[in-house]
Amino acid sequence: MRDGETAYLRLEGITKRFGNFVANDSINLKVNAGSIHGLLGENGAGKTTLMNILCGLYQPEAGQIYLHDRAVQITSPKVAIAQGIGMIHQHFMLVPQLTVIENIILGSPLTLRLNLKQKSREILVMSERYGLSIDPLAKVGDLPVGTQQRVEILKALYRQAKVLILDEPTAVLTPPEVQGFFKVLRQLAAANHTILFISHKLDEILSLCDHITVLRRGRVVGTTIAHNSTRQDLARLMVGRDVLFHLEKAAQSSDHIVLEVQNLQVRDDRHLNAVQNVSFTLKAGEILGVAGVDGNGQRELADAIAGLRPATAGELILNGQLITRWTMQQRIKRLKIGYIPEDRQKMGLILRFSIARNLILKGFQQLPFCRNGWLQRGAIAHHATQAIQSFDIRATSGKLRVSQLSGGNQQKVVLARELSGDPSLIVAMQPTRGLDVGATEYVQQALLTERQRGAAILYISTELEEIMMMSDRIAVLYEGRFVAILDAATATVEQLGLLMAGSPAGRLSP
Amino acid sequence: MSDSAAFLSDYLAASLRLSVPLAFAALGGLFSERSGVLNIGLEGMLLTGAFVSAATVFYTGSVWVAILAALIVGGLVGLLHAYLCVTLRVDQLVSGLAINLSAAGLTAFLSRLVFNSKTSQPLQGLDAIAIPGLSQIPIVGSLFFNQDPLVYLLLLLVPLITYLLFKTSLGLTLRAVGEYPRAAETAGVSVLFVRYLSVMLSGCLASLGGAYLVLVHVKFFMEDISAGKGFIALAALIFGRWHPISTVLACVLFGATEALQLRIQAFGLNIPYQFLVMLPYVIALFALIGLAGKSTPPAALGIPYVKESLDD
Ligand SMILES: Nc1ncnc2c1ncn2[C@@H]1O[C@H](COP(=O)(O)OP(=O)(O)OP(=O)(O)O)[C@@H](O)[C@H]1O
Ligand SMILES: [Mg+2]
Numbered sequence: 001m002r003d004g005e006t007a008y009l010r011l012e013g014i015t016k017r018f019g020n021f022v023a024n025d026s027i028n029l030k031v032n033a034g035s036i037h038g039l040l041g042e043n044g045a046g047k048t049t050l051m052n053i054l055c056g057l058y059q060p061e062a063g064q065i066y067l068h069d070r071a072v073q074i075t076s077p078k079v080a081i082a083q084g085i086g087m088i089h090q091h092f093m094l095v096p097q098l099t100v101i102e103n104i105i106l107g108s109p110l111t112l113r114l115n116l117k118q119k120s121r122e123i124l125v126m127s128e129r130y131g132l133s134i135d136p137l138a139k140v141g142d143l144p145v146g147t148q149q150r151v152e153i154l155k156a157l158y159r160q161a162k163v164l165i166l167d168e169p170t171a172v173l174t175p176p177e178v179q180g181f182f183k184v185l186r187q188l189a190a191a192n193h194t195i196l197f198i199s200h201k202l203d204e205i206l207s208l209c210d211h212i213t214v215l216r217r218g219r220v221v222g223t224t225i226a227h228n229s230t231r232q233d234l235a236r237l238m239v240g241r242d243v244l245f246h247l248e249k250a251a252q253s254s255d256h257i258v259l260e261v262q263n264l265q266v267r268d269d270r271h272l273n274a275v276q277n278v279s280f281t282l283k284a285g286e287i288l289g290v291a292g293v294d295g296n297g298q299r300e301l302a303d304a305i306a307g308l309r310p311a312t313a314g315e316l317i318l319n320g321q322l323i324t325r326w327t328m329q330q331r332i333k334r335l336k337i338g339y340i341p342e343d344r345q346k347m348g349l350i351l352r353f354s355i356a357r358n359l360i361l362k363g364f365q366q367l368p369f370c371r372n373g374w375l376q377r378g379a380i381a382h383h384a385t386q387a388i389q390s391f392d393i394r395a396t397s398g399k400l401r402v403s404q405l406s407g408g409n410q411q412k413v414v415l416a417r418e419l420s421g422d423p424s425l426i427v428a429m430q431p432t433r434g435l436d437v438g439a440t441e442y443v444q445q446a447l448l449t450e451r452q453r454g455a456a457i458l459y460i461s462t463e464l465e466e467i468m469m470m471s472d473r474i475a476v477l478y479e480g481r482f483v484a485i486l487d488a489a490t491a492t493v494e495q496l497g498l499l500m501a502g503s504p505a506g507r508l509s510p
Numbered sequence: 511m512s513d514s515a516a517f518l519s520d521y522l523a524a525s526l527r528l529s530v531p532l533a534f535a536a537l538g539g540l541f542s543e544r545s546g547v548l549n550i551g552l553e554g555m556l557l558t559g560a561f562v563s564a565a566t567v568f569y570t571g572s573v574w575v576a577i578l579a580a581l582i583v584g585g586l587v588g589l590l591h592a593y594l595c596v597t598l599r600v601d602q603l604v605s606g607l608a609i610n611l612s613a614a615g616l617t618a619f620l621s622r623l624v625f626n627s628k629t630s631q632p633l634q635g636l637d638a639i640a641i642p643g644l645s646q647i648p649i650v651g652s653l654f655f656n657q658d659p660l661v662y663l664l665l666l667l668v669p670l671i672t673y674l675l676f677k678t679s680l681g682l683t684l685r686a687v688g689e690y691p692r693a694a695e696t697a698g699v700s701v702l703f704v705r706y707l708s709v710m711l712s713g714c715l716a717s718l719g720g721a722y723l724v725l726v727h728v729k730f731f732m733e734d735i736s737a738g739k740g741f742i743a744l745a746a747l748i749f750g751r752w753h754p755i756s757t758v759l760a761c762v763l764f765g766a767t768e769a770l771q772l773r774i775q776a777f778g779l780n781i782p783y784q785f786l787v788m789l790p791y792v793i794a795l796f797a798l799i800g801l802a803g804k805s806t807p808p809a810a811l812g813i814p815y816v817k818e819s820l821d822d
Contacts, residue, residue, distance in 0.1 A: 057817075
């Protein structure tokens, strides 16, 4: 940061503890008015904690916050709002049962007349000004995540936030949405808003931010100017070692067909056909990447193969056995399928359970974890200790609640459970979502090791680069259909992008 | 007036009388549960209100002081429930149950001290006030416009609460706290304050239902006079999907069933009376079965809110 320039927002010596654990260790940070400041760090480095302190949700044990060189005490979110600080949380803070407009005006001063109609008009004017189009009367729970995010931003702007904190805002957006979103942010910065931006995607941070601060284990390990840095520099600062951005993998060789899917058809929660006529085969030691914009049937496809959702037509054949109509219990007992669901917090884990219990969710009815109906504490604890070691889960013991772990470590718990017992088929859906570069590398390496062992892997992701890097073949899912299955070695990003958008142009090339 | 018309207006009046305590209690439950705090203590709150108003009117002779006393004590019981559930984060079912059991025991004990069993002379009650003109309309007139002030209050409360809930910022805040308290907090709302206020209001309203029971309906107090009305109110709340209008309508349905049941008993049909007494409860049960899966409670109902926690 240049000297002489006064910072709009300044943090001095901020420290926050949870019990014995120091989540933020005397953090100093300066952010200029009208700039976009990036915040980077591993999962659990303390980024969200620091931002929660800024927006009044957490109280720090020590330290001082300055706004425009004026010391401020942010004792509650109400105070933060009054000081012009608005935060868009990693997990959205929107009430799904309420409408957009109700969410936006929630918490504004008491009135005996909400006058939603007039407020809707105001919001519409505002949304046009910032290019954030929304329908004020829609129920938030019915909106796609990209739109929910716009609501969050409008909510902050409606409260006239001068400082905008964005905690991993792009994790749920598709590439075109991200571009539109960045345009809005640049526009806001130009209008002298101060923006704090958290992301695990190094390219995004590099292209969007002016300055970047890196946290590691609760401390600031460096602040750099974006246009003087590279991905490698940032990754090294973050995890303290070099990170591989390119994975080496041996050629796939086996001819054994593990999974055969024929004309699969699956309905979504609204009973509409979400997957239609999908057919493919998957060989041992092969990774089939499934690319596509979110919401094109990925969830239903994965659920159907894992057995969580019935197939309304078509057949699933695993290792020569027809399993289409098998129940979940049968599948768990007699098949080896590993399933890494899209949402680890809602589907992959029981957050209030300990690590040890989460690890036995699939096997708790069987030996060695259960004998004659009694849970075997010793075996369960031992299993947890082993998993913590071999998957490098950063936790002091297996008794820790999963809710206390960082995102990356939560994902490792899911991996530890789903990859145990050498599954022959693995369905991985967005397995690196929200993970830092180190954890991403870890998850990808773990899956490649499984591939090497001979597992067949269905790798579903909305991140094109990741799909290209991991897959042997790539299928493109568009409106519930496989519009193409390409060889990963020859497919290009442009071609995949066109196919994902539903354009037939990409299909002509090999 | 013909016999059947007299019977009808009589039946409707009885239905209304039996619905009013339910409706007060259910509206009370609505506030508590909309804010995310389970309230099975409605029964105890209703009973408390009944006793307090009976004892007050017994000593002071003033129904208005009795109603005021019921409101205050009801609010205090609500405060206790809020303290247990919101601040101490005791299991909300356990807290409600404790309130019911304590209320049953305490009122039984105190009623023996106050009324020393011999006095079965009726207490002073609340008189009906006929609204000139309107009360002359056949059937409807005497049903709605020749009632006591508490019924008028209830008729006023239903649209008022509906407006409050859906058209004011207070109502919006209340609903948000019951659905997603963390989101409400980040929007600058004090979750604790909203929950305390709602649960206390819940106590006041349920207690008012008890006051109606004593001051208008039966005009004396006896042990366990609430007889499960708080629980029926809870069923009405679920059946009414936590919406004030449909909740009160559900109360009317249960009240009408009770009135019907009493009339069938009076006819002396050859049905064991125990079955008839069960009728309103059976209707409540079937209503809930029919609604299974369709009625979604506030998402945060029953879950204590902890600041600085990661558990949601
Ligand atoms: N309320 C809390 N109670 C206990 N521990 C907490 C709490 N909030 C955070 N922690 C712990 O503090 C550490 C920092 O968490 P934080 O959420 O700030 O990380 P982060 O940098 O945002 O990570 P991610 O990239 O995964 O979002 C983690 O180890 C987490 O488990
Ligand atoms: Mg975070």
